[in-house]
Amino acid sequence: MTAPIPNNSQGSPEADDDRGWLDDIVPNLEKSPETQRQGVDPNSPIVMVETAFLASAAGLLWLVNFYFPLGPMMIFFPLPIAIIYLRWGNRAAGMGVLVAVLLLSVLMGPVRAIQFLIPYGVLGWTFGSLWFRRSRWSFAIFLGTVLTTFGTFFRIWLVSLLLGDDLWLYATIQVTGFVEWIFNILGILQQPSLNLVQGLTVAAIVVKNIVYVGLVHVVAYILCNRLGNPIPDPPKWIQVLMDE
Known part of the structure; x- marks a missing residue:
C-alpha cells in the first residue's frame, strides 16, 4: 500500500511566507475597521467600487472644470477623496488619490494630474483624516489654507517652468497697477514699493484660500451629513448663519 504523500505546504516556512504575501495583496476584510464601522459584508466589493467611483468623480470634476471653467465647481474638488476617507479609511483614500491621478494622467497628461494632486488630492486626503478624527474647524481651515x-x-x-516665463512677475505687475489705482483715489503721491506689492499679493492669495477652504467645509457639512458620514459641527456663529 502506497503511503500518502505529505503536504509540504502546511507548516513550512515557505507556505507561511506565501500566506503573508497574499494577505498584503488581498487584505482580510473581516478584520478591517472600515468594513466593521460601515457594517458591510466582508465579501462585498463595495469598498473597491465606491473608491473607484469617487476617485473617477474627482478626476472628472477636474477635467470638466478645465474645459468648461465654472468657479463654484472648485469647491467639490477635494470632497470625493475626503468622503472615501470618511467611509473606508486611510488606505482606500490613498488608493482613491492614486486612481484619480492616474486617470488624469491618461486623459490630460501628467502635468494636469500633478496640478490636481497638489493641492486638491492632498487636501481631500487631509480633510478626510481631520474630519474622521473630529478635528475642530479652526484647525482644519488653518491646515487647509497652508496646503x-x-x-x-x-x-x-x-x-x-513649463512656459519659460515668470508668472509671479505678471501677478506682481497686476497688483502694482491695482495699488497705484488705490493710491490715486486716496491722493497718495507715491509709488508703491516692491515689498508692499508682494506682501499684498501673498495676502490676497491667503485670504482667497481661507474663503475657499471655509466654503469647502460648509458644503462638506451639508453633503456628508446627508450621506451618513457627518463631519464635526461648525462653530456656533457659522451655525447661526446657516440656519438663517
Whole structure:
C-alpha cells in the first residue's frame, strides 16, 4: 500500500511566507475597521467600487472644470477623496488619490494630474483624516489654507517652468497697477514699493484660500451629513448663519 504523500505546504516556512504575501495583496476584510464601522459584508466589493467611483468623480470634476471653467465647481474638488476617507479609511483614500491621478494622467497628461494632486488630492486626503478624527474647524481651515497656499505657489512655479516665463512677475505687475489705482483715489503721491506689492499679493492669495477652504467645509457639512458620514459641527456663529 502506497503511503500518502505529505503536504509540504502546511507548516513550512515557505507556505507561511506565501500566506503573508497574499494577505498584503488581498487584505482580510473581516478584520478591517472600515468594513466593521460601515457594517458591510466582508465579501462585498463595495469598498473597491465606491473608491473607484469617487476617485473617477474627482478626476472628472477636474477635467470638466478645465474645459468648461465654472468657479463654484472648485469647491467639490477635494470632497470625493475626503468622503472615501470618511467611509473606508486611510488606505482606500490613498488608493482613491492614486486612481484619480492616474486617470488624469491618461486623459490630460501628467502635468494636469500633478496640478490636481497638489493641492486638491492632498487636501481631500487631509480633510478626510481631520474630519474622521473630529478635528475642530479652526484647525482644519488653518491646515487647509497652508496646503492650498503652498499649492498655489507650486502651480505658479510649475507653469512658469513649463512656459519659460515668470508668472509671479505678471501677478506682481497686476497688483502694482491695482495699488497705484488705490493710491490715486486716496491722493497718495507715491509709488508703491516692491515689498508692499508682494506682501499684498501673498495676502490676497491667503485670504482667497481661507474663503475657499471655509466654503469647502460648509458644503462638506451639508453633503456628508446627508450621506451618513457627518463631519464635526461648525462653530456656533457659522451655525447661526446657516440656519438663517
